[in-house]
Amino acid sequence: MKYTVRPISDRTAFTGQHEASRFTVTYSDVLDLLGRELDHLDAENVVVEVDVEERQIRLDGLLRSDAKAKSPGVRLAFDSNVGPLAYATDAFVRGPSWAYVGTGANRRRRDTMAHPWQHNLYAIAKGLEALRMVDRYGVTKRGEQYTGFKAIGAGTAMPASHMTRTEAAELLERIAIGNEGPLRDRTVRDILDDPAVAFEVRRAARKIAHPDRRGGDHTLWNQVEQAARVLGVAR
Structure with a gap:
């Protein structure tokens, strides 16, 4: 489960x-x-x-x-x-x-x-x-x-997401790609087309958004979780 x-x-x-x-x-x-x-x-x-x-x-x-x-x-x-x-x-x-x-x-x-x-x-x-x-x-x-x-x-705790797939990809791209060197060449289209890229970007976004991390935020973390579910890479 x-x-x-x-x-x-x-x-x-x-x-x-x-x-x-x-x-x-x-x-x-x-x-x-x-x-x-x-x-x-x-x-x-x-x-x-x-x-x-x-x-x-x-x-x-x-x-x-x-x-x-x-x-x-x-x-x-x-x-x-x-x-x-x-x-x-x-x-x-x-x-x-x-x-x-x-x-x-x-x-x-x-x-x-x-x-x-x-x-x-x-x-x-x-x-x-x-x-x-x-x-x-x-x-x-x-x-x-x-x-x-x-x-x-x-x-x-984690509202039902009304994001489209594009909106979800844009959110993860905005949070993660500019902060993770190896991912800087990835685009929203890469995230949408390649589940492996989406998974990597989701993982990077989680690290940045987690409330235990400096600069992390509870609301931002929930948004990342929502986007990951929309894209099918929550796990």
Whole structure:
């Protein structure tokens, strides 16, 4: 599942009231379930917001291995086939760090999720799965059950991009090419025509725009991420 981690942008959905999680899955299980549900919704621009600082996020948009969230809250935002959607919860804190799975000779112990926010991301994934069941049983036909969440504002962290491919290429060219010696001969047309060039320019633009870098900027970083998605070189 492709996603970008960002610091939490909207805390209004969090209650500060927690209970111990009883989920005994691994984080890989979480991503598998969430990926399936997001595929059902044709999700794009997927952002997982965690209560971390900008410096705890790597240049590729994922968390650093030593990152520690300050709270269990998590917010999931994405564009879908029914419009922009966002879900957030901080209901669960970490439960048991391991659980027995299987029966008889196959019974074994396995580790579960290490961080409280991962339990809350799983809760969101299970919620999406439950909403999809409404479609499965023929109660709705066009995903009406999801649309109540549109007003939450999925695009706050990384808005749905309305850039054209040319506009995206021009943005990356403006940020990166004048600052990276090996790329100075590249043009907007090169970026549009050659995915390898687009990937190189995107990587250079990320280095320049990342908020941890001198001269970097949160808004600029989001624009680079949007442009990369429009050009299909976000990863």
